[in-house]
Amino acid sequence: MWTGLVLITAKLVASRAAEDNLWIALKHVTGLTDRELSYFADELLTLQPPSQRDLWQRKVHCTLGTCGPEATSRLIAALGENEKLPSRAFELFPGDPLYQYWKESDRQKFHSWIDGEASEEETIEALIPEGQPLASGRIQAAHFTWKAKDLVLKLLGPAAGAFGALGRCLEWDTPFYTIKAFGPLCFRHDVLQYADPRAGHPEKMQTYSKGTRVMALDVLRPPDWMPTDYGLVVCFFVLEHVPDPHQAARGIAKLLNPGGYLLLGAPFIDGVHGCPDDFFRYTPHGLRKVAEGAKLEVLLEFSPGMTVAAAGDFIGMRSSYWRTEDLLKISDTHPMNVFLLARKPLMPHQRRTWARHNQTEWT
Known part of the structure; x- marks a missing residue:
């Protein structure tokens, strides 16, 4: 029993470490704050899974050095299918993240x-x-x-x-x-x-x-x-x-x-x-x-x-x-x-x- 608990605990710790690592990596690459990344996570969870997700899981796999572009491609596909992209038209309006900078x-x-x-x-x-x-x-x-x-x-x-x-x-x-x-x-x-x-x-x-x-x-x-x-x-x-x-x-x-x-x-x-x-x-x-x-x-x-x-x-x-x-x-x-x-x-x-x-x- 104790061996099983140790294995479960180790997996949970490893999973949490992977999540923390992903969070740190996203902050490193995007420059988003913790609050902005929280918004990002919430927005992703509201999306409908893209229609091709099962196909990707069965037939498309990445390895070290290729997972960054692959994850980005899938994310673009998911956002597009959920009509979240394109992010803006030619004209910018209040509420757009670029509006004030523009x-x-x-x-x-x-x-x-x-x-x-x-x-x-x-x-x-x-x-x-x-x-x-x-x-x-x-x-x-x-x-x-x-x-x-x-x-x-x-x-x-x-x-x-x-x-x-x-x-x-x-x-x-x-x-x-x-x-x-x-x-x-x-x-x-x-x-x-x-x-x-x-x-x-x-x-x-x-x-x-x-x-x-x-x-x-x-x-x-x-x-x-x-x-x-x-x-x-x-x-x-x-x-x-x-x-x-x-x-x-x-x-x-x-x-x-x-x-x-x-x-x-x-x-x-x-x-x-x-x-x-x-x-x-x-x-x-x-x-x-x-x-x-x-x-x-x-x-x-x-x-x-x-x-x-x-x-x-x-x-x-x-x-x-x-x-x-x-x-x-x-x-x-x-x-x-x-x-x-x-x-x-x-x-x-x-x-x-x-x-x-x-x-x-x-x-």
């Missing part, structure tokens, strides 16, 4: 570009639009924009010192990047809005007293009055919303002066987000094909991301879960977004050969 991080003033002043410092934070401080794609776009500007300055040479060296600049929706990043390199900062008769937005162009243009048009079917005198066009996160990106790229190319530059960016991994429609995702090769199909020469490419960040984005993990340098690493297989800088040839059907910049130099 509010504190949103340092960009509303319409910060309206004073026409360029950013004094070339930092990522300076090029994060208001309301989007935790958007990984905006961090990547900011990094790319500064790198693209550096190359444009190099190619402009001594002319870069002149006011308005690029001539007119154009950007979709708001002149955020053209003003904040390129500033006095642009003679005017114009805006293009997508004309959509379904939403009551007809084609039109309004020219203000100082010469700034605000246009509403469809680049798939450019009107005869569309200007073609731009030295720089910024088009981020637009091409996924047009039904014919090749035709759209040709329309964008028409906007450019010979020798004009295009900053182009589009998602490879993102949820469906209609504005009003959402059609495509782009690989690095795909976006290059679109640009080259419009007879533009690609000068610089950037395809940042990593597998876990790309996967995490689908379940609500914003940029605060990753180091900035990790979000800016080049990924050959799972880029989150794809960016490129292209140039319109100086003469029709003539392309100048520029040294392409190796992506590994970015970080």
